[in-house]
Amino acid sequence: MDIDDILREVDPASQSIPAETRDLQALTRAWVAERSSPELLRWPADGLFERVNDRIKQQIERVEEMTGDMDPKTNFALIVIQTELERFKYLVRSYLRARIAKIDQHTLHYLSSPDMRARLSETEQAYATRHQALLHNHYLSSFLSAFPPALQNLNDSAGNISMIDTPDTDTAVFIRLLKDSLVEGRGTDGDGIMDGKNGDIIILRWSDAKPLVDSGRAEVI
Amino acid sequence: MSYYDIDAILTDAEKVPCKFELDVPELGYLDNNPAQPLKSGTTIGLPLWLAELLALANRVPSTADEDAKSFVSLNLPPALSNEVMSALKADPRAVPLRDQSHNFYGLGTRMLDLFEEKEICAVLRRTFVTRAADIALHAGKAGATDDMGVGAGEEFLRGLEEWERKLFKKAHDGAKGTKEWMEGVKKH
Amino acid sequence: MHGDLGNKLVQQAKRTQNLAHLPPYQTELVRAVTREVRDLDKDVAALLEPFQGSFHPTDDQAVACTLLVNHLSMRRNKRCLLAYHHTRTDKLEKLVWKGYDVVDLAGQQVGDGSVNAGGASNVANGDGSMNNLSPQEEDYVRQYSDLLAAYKGQWTDIDLTGSLEPPRDLFIDVRVLKDAGEIQTEYGQFYVRQGDVERLIAQGYLQKLS
Numbered sequence A: 001m002d003i004d005d006i007l008r009e010v011d012p013a014s015q016s017i018p019a020e021t022r023d024l025q026a027l028t029r030a031w032v033a034e035r036s037s038p039e040l041l042r043w044p045a046d047g048l049f050e051r052v053n054d055r056i057k058q059q060i061e062r063v064e065e066m067t068g069d070m071d072p073k074t075n076f077a078l079i080v081i082q083t084e085l086e087r088f089k090y091l092v093r094s095y096l097r098a099r100i101a102k103i104d105q106h107t108l109h110y111l112s113s114p115d116m117r118a119r120l121s122e123t124e125q126a127y128a129t130r131h132q133a134l135l136h137n138h139y140l141s142s143f144l145s146a147f148p149p150a151l152q153n154l155n156d157s158a159g160n161i162s163m164i165d166t167p168d169t170d171t172a173v174f175i176r177l178l179k180d181s182l183v184e185g186r187g188t189d190g191d192g193i194m195d196g197k198n199g200d201i202i203i204l205r206w207s208d209a210k211p212l213v214d215s216g217r218a219e220v221i
Numbered sequence B: 001m002s003y004y005d006i007d008a009i010l011t012d013a014e015k016v017p018c019k020f021e022l023d024v025p026e027l028g029y030l031d032n033n034p035a036q037p038l039k040s041g042t043t044i045g046l047p048l049w050l051a052e053l054l055a056l057a058n059r060v061p062s063t064a065d066e067d068a069k070s071f072v073s074l075n076l077p078p079a080l081s082n083e084v085m086s087a088l089k090a091d092p093r094a095v096p097l098r099d100q101s102h103n104f105y106g107l108g109t110r111m112l113d114l115f116e117e118k119e120i121c122a123v124l125r126r127t128f129v130t131r132a133a134d135i136a137l138h139a140g141k142a143g144a145t146d147d148m149g150v151g152a153g154e155e156f157l158r159g160l161e162e163w164e165r166k167l168f169k170k171a172h173d174g175a176k177g178t179k180e181w182m183e184g185v186k187k188h
Numbered sequence C: 001m002h003g004d005l006g007n008k009l010v011q012q013a014k015r016t017q018n019l020a021h022l023p024p025y026q027t028e029l030v031r032a033v034t035r036e037v038r039d040l041d042k043d044v045a046a047l048l049e050p051f052q053g054s055f056h057p058t059d060d061q062a063v064a065c066t067l068l069v070n071h072l073s074m075r076r077n078k079r080c081l082l083a084y085h086h087t088r089t090d091k092l093e094k095l096v097w098k099g100y101d102v103v104d105l106a107g108q109q110v111g112d113g114s115v116n117a118g119g120a121s122n123v124a125n126g127d128g129s130m131n132n133l134s135p136q137e138e139d140y141v142r143q144y145s146d147l148l149a150a151y152k153g154q155w156t157d158i159d160l161t162g163s164l165e166p167p168r169d170l171f172i173d174v175r176v177l178k179d180a181g182e183i184q185t186e187y188g189q190f191y192v193r194q195g196d197v198e199r200l201i202a203q204g205y206l207q208k209l210s
Helices: A003-009 A019-036 A048-067 A072-105 A107-111 A122-142 A206-214 B006-011 B025-031 B048-056 B082-090 B104-114 B118-144 B152-158 B162-187 C004-017 C027-051 C061-097 C119-124 C135-153 C194-202
Strands: A172-177 A181-185 A192-196 A201-205 A218-220 B015-020 B043-047 B072-074 C171-176 C191-193 C206-209
Touching (some): A019 A048, A072 C194, A181 A201, A201 A206, B006 B162, B006 C004, B025 B043, B048 B072, B048 B104, B082 B118, B104 B162, C004 C061, C171 C194, C191 C194
Antiparallel strands (some): A172 A201
8 A cells, every 4th residue: 555545545625534644644745746846835824734743742752751661562562653753754854855945946936926925834934035145145245246236136137037047837747636627738739638537647737737736626746 | 047057058158150230349359359340240159148139139220211120140050050950850860969069959949049940940859859769778778787978878978968968867867766666676 | 258257167067066076166267257247347337438327329339239248248247156156055055954064174184083084074075174165155154054953943853954765664773984972872872763873874973784
């Protein structure tokens, strides 16, 4: 059984599932989607990461309590808990690192408008703002302060190229349809339209996949 | 195109022939002759970062009946000449593209943004597709045997321009990753 | 011509991308390209002077053309300088994420038997001293390390700079490569939890046995 089976098994909207299980699923989905999409996705606003962080803290405390106990049964449970804990920590770490990598690559782009900024968590916004300031200062003290004032900016778009790099939204992604949907894709020579069925796996440009993903009709895999 | 992208910046330094449409006293240095004015009609190879905007900038007509013209008119660089196109049409694999330009396709796409040249466009696309298959084959072999740029691989890489080298590296790493993953599956 | 020196910087950056270590900072080249920008700016001012602040392209086509060439050359140099510095900060940031004490290594000499005898210093530079970095880069590394520490501090239980390989084994066997002082783990000396010793493996004290 792999991640896909686990994800498919349970409808995320169902309320009969324990909150912890739903959170683990949400975390796993967020992790898969973030790693596969070329653009930074929205930080979950429902407090998912606060809850996950609390759970990790609780489990670490539990491990510490159980470590003194030499009973073989406790010991086995301890190994299971610790293994699960490492996997949880890995998911969160890998998710956060995938985001930081994207933020670092296109910092000014993600800070450029309120709409973009809203995709970042508060901590990420603070990090990105400070990182950009450090870089600008570094350029200034290395050479930029000797430039004519009009040339000292880092966000010009004069000439034929903007200084603010943006992610390539034409990067190919794999998606899985969650509902029957019409899929429209643009190609180099011609565009294509297909009647997608629930469960279909499709490769297409992120710019064409995004509306499907945003509306919940597909997920990035 | 990305502002900080090193390959894009190097592509921007590729030279294209520019014919000046006016006398410019201060620009003699572009023709290695700083003491003399640059004469109208002189053709110089200028880097893309300079040539493109000089060609696109509309200078204001000096008299009412003169058409609006730019400072320079561009021509196609030698890398996209008829001779090279003929050689590519004959056999895309036989031409060491790197000798034409380190950024052959980068230069090509930039020029095709400026020139309506359906034939060149078609030749470049066919060349890329034909050679890509070859590159995938070589890279897959090198990746599966952990042979990166040694022996035959090195000789092959020499003729590849930058896009192709990147493609080679991706295909190589992909094949290597697959091999490692397969071995991991067997072990566990 | 203008821009040739800038191009040299970008070629340096291209080389740097493919190197494991960070080559010496090109102080002279950076200075020369910066000087070129200032000279071009002076040329622009001199060209515009006769027009007393009201130059219109129709006044003199040749001057308009020269002005455009000068502006484009300045912008080109700016792009080359930024890309060169950015390639280097990128590399420095990666070293900081990996936990190398990039600046601290600066003060140490080759072969004094401490940390920089191992892999770390070889990654940061070739010869064991840190003069490959400009003073501004040293400052940058210090400030970025602080920033990263602050960000990591929000996620104390995760160890944000830990391994990005999915965890497979809770415990691993390690070989001790060099003296690291006393290390306390919950399970004794040779049977250690991977998460506890990742940092030491990355820094070259321990080797993971498969």
